[in-house]
Structures are given as C-alpha cells and as structure tokens.
Amino acid sequence: MFANFRQAMAWVHTWFGLVLGYVLIAVFFFGSLSVFDREIDRWAVPETRFAAQPMPSFDTVLKPVYDRLRAHPDDMAATALRVQGEIPHPDTLPLASLYAYTTHRDPVLQIGGEFAIPNKPIDASDDHQHVHGWASIDPRTGAYLSEDKLQVGSDFFYPLHYSLHLHWKNLGYWIVGLAALIMLAALVTGVVMHRKLFRELFTFRPHKRTQRSVLDLHNLTGVVALPFHFFFAFTGLVIFAGIYFPLSQTALEPLAKQHEVLQAERTGLPHEPAGIPAALASVDAMVAEAKRRWALRDMPGEVGSLFIDHIGDENGYVSIYRAGSDQVALVGQGVHFKASTGEVLREDPPLSPVFSVNEFLTGLHLQHFRHWLLRWLYVFGGLAGCVCIATGFVFFVEKRKRQLAGQSPAALVRWVDALAVAAVTGMLVATSAMLVANRLLPEDLLGRALWQERIFWYSWLAALAHAAWRSAPVARGLISPAWREQCWAYAALAVAAVLLNWLTTGDHLGKTLAAGYWPVAGVDLCLLASAGIAVKAAALLRIREGVRKRVAEGTAGTADSSALDTTLEPARG
Amino acid sequence: MAEGGLLLLATVSCFSGMAWLALAKSAHWRQVRRGASQSAGAMRGLQVAGSLALLLALWLCLLADAPTMAALVWCMLLAVSAAAVAFTLSWRPHWLRLWLLRRG
Numbered sequence A: 001m002f003a004n005f006r007q008a009m010a011w012v013h014t015w016f017g018l019v020l021g022y023v024l025i026a027v028f029f030f031g032s033l034s035v036f037d038r039e040i041d042r043w044a045v046p047e048t049r050f051a052a053q054p055m056p057s058f059d060t061v062l063k064p065v066y067d068r069l070r071a072h073p074d075d076m077a078a079t080a081l082r083v084q085g086e087i088p089h090p091d092t093l094p095l096a097s098l099y100a101y102t103t104h105r106d107p108v109l110q111i112g113g114e115f116a117i118p119n120k121p122i123d124a125s126d127d128h129q130h131v132h133g134w135a136s137i138d139p140r141t142g143a144y145l146s147e148d149k150l151q152v153g154s155d156f157f158y159p160l161h162y163s164l165h166l167h168w169k170n171l172g173y174w175i176v177g178l179a180a181l182i183m184l185a186a187l188v189t190g191v192v193m194h195r196k197l198f199r200e201l202f203t204f205r206p207h208k209r210t211q212r213s214v215l216d217l218h219n220l221t222g223v224v225a226l227p228f229h230f231f232f233a234f235t236g237l238v239i240f241a242g243i244y245f246p247l248s249q250t251a252l253e254p255l256a257k258q259h260e261v262l263q264a265e266r267t268g269l270p271h272e273p274a275g276i277p278a279a280l281a282s283v284d285a286m287v288a289e290a291k292r293r294w295a296l297r298d299m300p301g302e303v304g305s306l307f308i309d310h311i312g313d314e315n316g317y318v319s320i321y322r323a324g325s326d327q328v329a330l331v332g333q334g335v336h337f338k339a340s341t342g343e344v345l346r347e348d349p350p351l352s353p354v355f356s357v358n359e360f361l362t363g364l365h366l367q368h369f370r371h372w373l374l375r376w377l378y379v380f381g382g383l384a385g386c387v388c389i390a391t392g393f394v395f396f397v398e399k400r401k402r403q404l405a406g407q408s409p410a411a412l413v414r415w416v417d418a419l420a421v422a423a424v425t426g427m428l429v430a431t432s433a434m435l436v437a438n439r440l441l442p443e444d445l446l447g448r449a450l451w452q453e454r455i456f457w458y459s460w461l462a463a464l465a466h467a468a469w470r471s472a473p474v475a476r477g478l479i480s481p482a483w484r485e486q487c488w489a490y491a492a493l494a495v496a497a498v499l500l501n502w503l504t505t506g507d508h509l510g511k512t513l514a515a516g517y518w519p520v521a522g523v524d525l526c527l528l529a530s531a532g533i534a535v536k537a538a539a540l541l542r543i544r545e546g547v548r549k550r551v552a553e554g555t556a557g558t559a560d561s562s563a564l565d566t567t568l569e570p571a572r573g
Numbered sequence B: 001m002a003e004g005g006l007l008l009l010a011t012v013s014c015f016s017g018m019a020w021l022a023l024a025k026s027a028h029w030r031q032v033r034r035g036a037s038q039s040a041g042a043m044r045g046l047q048v049a050g051s052l053a054l055l056l057a058l059w060l061c062l063l064a065d066a067p068t069m070a071a072l073v074w075c076m077l078l079a080v081s082a083a084a085v086a087f088t089l090s091w092r093p094h095w096l097r098l099w100l101l102r103r104g
Helices: A006-036 A038-044 A057-067 A074-082 A152-163 A168-193 A210-224 A228-237 A253-267 A283-296 A353-366 A372-404 A411-440 A448-469 A483-504 A509-515 A518-554 A559-570 B002-023 B027-033 B038-064 B065-092 B094-101
Strands: A095-101 A109-116 A131-136 A303-309 A317-323 A331-338 A344-347
Touching: A006 A038, A006 A152, A006 A168, A006 A283, A006 A411, A038 A152, A038 A411, A038 A483, A038 A518, A057 A095, A057 A109, A057 A283, A074 A131, A109 B038, A152 A168, A152 A411, A152 A448, A168 A228, A210 A372, A228 A353, A228 A372, A228 B065, A283 A303, A283 A317, A353 A483, A372 A411, A372 B065, A411 A483, A411 A518, A411 B038, A448 A483, A483 A518, A509 A518, B002 B027, B002 B038, B002 B065, B002 B094, B027 B065, B027 B094, B038 B065, B065 B094
Parallel strands: none
Antiparallel strands: A095 A109, A095 A303, A109 A131, A303 A317, A317 A331, A331 A344
C-alpha cells in the first residue's frame, strides 16, 4: 500500500491527526485555560473576589457546614438507577465520610461527603452504596455558594478539558483518552516524517507561501514543545488509567478488595465501622498536632486536604494532608488520628519510589503547586499545542487547495476548512460569548448556570454554521472569509466581556491593577491582549484574501506561488 | 525574591544558549551576519557556548526550586527559548548580533 515506511507514517499522521485533531485542539485549549481555572472562577463569580483562605477551623466553622450538607440531587438520581427501592429523603441520610480540599489559590473551599443508604444494589457486585453531596463554601462565614453561580473555570472549562461534558457511559473520557493516545502516535509519526528535525529547529519563514510557512510553524511548535506534548498526553492517560483499565472493579476485584483489607491492617486505619457510636474529638487539636509534626520534619505547611471516615463511629478516623504548594505532588505527609480520642494512629512514611513517581506524574499535570512562572510556561506549552494542531489543519487544506484550484468544488476540503474555522476561531467565539453571558444574564435567573453553558454550545454551533456557509471560496483555492469574520467576532466579544465586567462589578482594570488583584486583572488583560491579536490576524487575513483573489483572477485559476510571493511583498510589515 | 532573580537569570541563560545553538547553524548565521561566512572554529565555539549556557540554566533552576520542580521549569524554559529564538530570527534577526558581542 505504501512505497516506504515514511509514507505509511505520513498517512497515519495525516488522517488520524485530522480526525482527532478537532478533539485535541479543544483539549489543549481548555487545558491551557484550566491552568488558571481558579482565576477565571473569580472573574465569573464576583462575590468570591477575596483573598485565598487557609483551611478554616473545623470545630467552629466546618462542623455546622457539614450538618447542613445534603446528598446532591444529581447523584440521588444517578444512584436511584443502581439500587432497589426508593432512596429515603436526603434529610434523613446520615453522613458516613467527609472531605474538604483547598489550595493556595482558593478563596472558596470545596467540600463534600458520602451519605449511607439502606437500599440494596440491583447488581450484587456493586458494593458502592452511598450517595454523594458536594458544595463550595465561603470559609470565612461557612455560607454555601449557590450552584447557579457557575464557577466557569473549575466547573465548566476544566471538566470540558478531560470529559468534553459527555457523561453518557463516560464517553467523553474515552474520546479524550483515545485522542491522547493518537496524540502520542502523532508525535512519533511526526518525528519520523520530519527530515530536518535539528537542522530546522529554529526555522520559521512567515513570508513564504502559506503552505510552507504553516508547515514551518507546525514543525516548530510541535518540536520545541515535544517534551511537554509527550508528558501531558502521557500523564493525562495515567491520571485516568483507573477508568481506561478498571481492573480493580472487574477482573481483579477480589484482589483489590483483599488489598484494601490488608492495607487497613498494615496502616491501622479501620476498613469497616465498629457499629459502636462515638463522639468526634476536637479536629482543630488534631490539625495543630499535624502541623507540629510537619514543622518537626522541617517542612512546615498548611492543611491541603482533610478527610474523616466512619463518622460518629468508634472506628472513625481523621486524615490530615499537607498542601503541596511547594512540591509537584498535590498533597502529602498525611497524619491520621483516631476520631473519638484524637490520638495519632499513623504518620505516613516517605513514599516508595513507585508511589513518588505516580504522585509526580499526576502532580505535574494537575499543578496545584505555587509556581507562577511554571504555570505560564504550561500555558505556553498548551497554546503551542493548539497552534500545532491549527497549522496542521491549514496545511491539510492548503495542500489540497493547490491540487483543486479551478476544478469542481471538493466537499471534503470545504468541510475540513469549515470545521477548522469552528475548532479554532469558533472555540474562541464560544468561550468569549460564555463570559459575556456570565456578565449579562440576570443575577437571580433560575438555571443561570445552565444558560451560560447553553450559550457556550449554541454560539459554537453558530460559528460552525457560519463557517460552513462562508466556505465556498475554499473550493476555488481562496481563503474562507469566515476566518477573518470570526476573528472580529472574538475581538468584539472579548472587549465586551471586559467592559461588562467593569459595568456590572465596578472592578475595572485601573482598580484591579492598582489593588494588585491579579485573578481579575489577569483575565481582563488576557482578553484584551487576545482581542488585539485577533484584530491583527483579521487585518493580515484581509490582505492575503485580496492577494489570492487577484492572483486567481490574473492567472486563470492556477495559483502560481512565485506570483503570490511577489504580490505579498508589500504586505510584509 | 531571590528565587525570582534566579529564575530570571535561568531564563536569560536559556535564551542565550538557544541563540548560540541557532547561530552555530550556517543558515541562521547568514541571516544575522548578512552573508558573512562562518569558520568551523566559530561554529564549534558557538555550539559549546550554547550547550554550557543551557546547563547553567539547569543549575540556576536547581538553585531556585526543589529538583522535581526545577526539571519541569527547565524543560519548559527550553521550549519557550527555542520558540523565542526562532521568532526573533523570523522578524528581527539583527537583534541576535548582541549575542555575537558585535555591532556590525
């Protein structure tokens, strides 16, 4: 089928890259935004624009908060499908375990817990008989944050990055996983195809014809960020390995259960409740003891995560983990206490090499550490991935345009180009439309969160429809005007978002910059900067469109590259 | 604050390293030196200087952060620096004359 190995690799790279590129570019883009998910949350939920808070006192603040926590309606509905009979009213369900998680960037605290239910499962092997509840709270007062105040960064962009919001049978996870696997294949095949990897490492020739310069940019962004692309595709797969290979719930389930029991024996942390009621001792005293022990190990720190199991039972225990602000791993150095007395059951020893590697791989992807330079470097890596994929699309289209010019319209190339417009500029339009909706929708609108999400999806669909409608010139070897028009649409929406933030909250850039309040100032500045780039791109596209048109008319449909290059000369800034 | 300074130095060192490695390639040398030819010795020297500067950057990263973190920062700095050098060569190649320690 193929004359040589390199051609076979090129075929894999082209077609797999094309099909899954549309998924990958969304994964890369929303992954890049997720680096600053907490900051986008602050922009989108103005009442949470206050400084990051440490874990609040459990005894005085959190205890009453958990008393008010109820099973989430979504999980009640999901669990009802798995169990026999009707689940009792949420108010009557006892809290069996609870958690709280925070990082150095969180003003609000994420809490949650599991509620025990008396129902038997429909499938006897399904041993998870709990319903879950979760919420975000203001740790200064203990007040619950309304779910209709959608935290756009961590509740929408971030899950979009790894699940595409396709929850039916975890389909989104599988598509993203497949895309990550193809990404690894595309990197390997790309390196094989690239004849001059080192010789042309620093080569980008923006003034050559489009096909050449986009290939330069494709190679450049692919090669310089190769370690980043490789590691993020790989660690992404590691993080969800449990979903892709659910061995502990399928083939190896008996072994996994036995392991849990043995581990409980080894660590002294009870696996099962004793059935004897017991009160909870002061958790604040346990936190103080954990902090004292961290300081003794020469690594003083704040609490990152708190977990209590078998609540109200003699076997209950409290686990306190140190926040990983200064390390790659998320949290660590756990200290575990007997819940009823506060005595120390166990202090986690330093991790074995296998676990350290796993924590490093997970931590480097999820990045809860305090390192602003590295965060921005990750954004660069993610956006380089987007550029690499986008230039891949453009190269695909340009190469075929030259073969097609003057012939009958080719549906494939038109559709690839229209989908590329939707995947690149359309994605930006949808994102900025969502931010505009976030500021424009009435504060007390019922289903405000849902409406923001709908506007995101509808504007993305509208961008696709617009791109398809405007794609006719592509078949004649010209540039689709949709690219330029959507650049303008994005620029307008981004500027509108900044202005609306000012109008609705009073937090304009002068104020946020003067106060050094970077979460909101940063989002505003990025919106303005990207709007500027979009306007510049639109202007350059206009020049190229005109040049192409003249060349096409002048040479009766055969786009001659030397003529194109000469005509482009005046356009070089 | 000292960490910030170290990371700034690491960034400068990384960019310089990539600039010298690029200048060791004759095509880029000609872009920057407007057609002047390059001696084999100069090329070798640029390669050595470039590699040393990248190693210096790694050392500075290690001084600033824990080793696991430093490795990540260094890898990403390599990527950004290489891209920055490539774009400088595309649009403002004469700026890199500064890295040859000459004006002409």
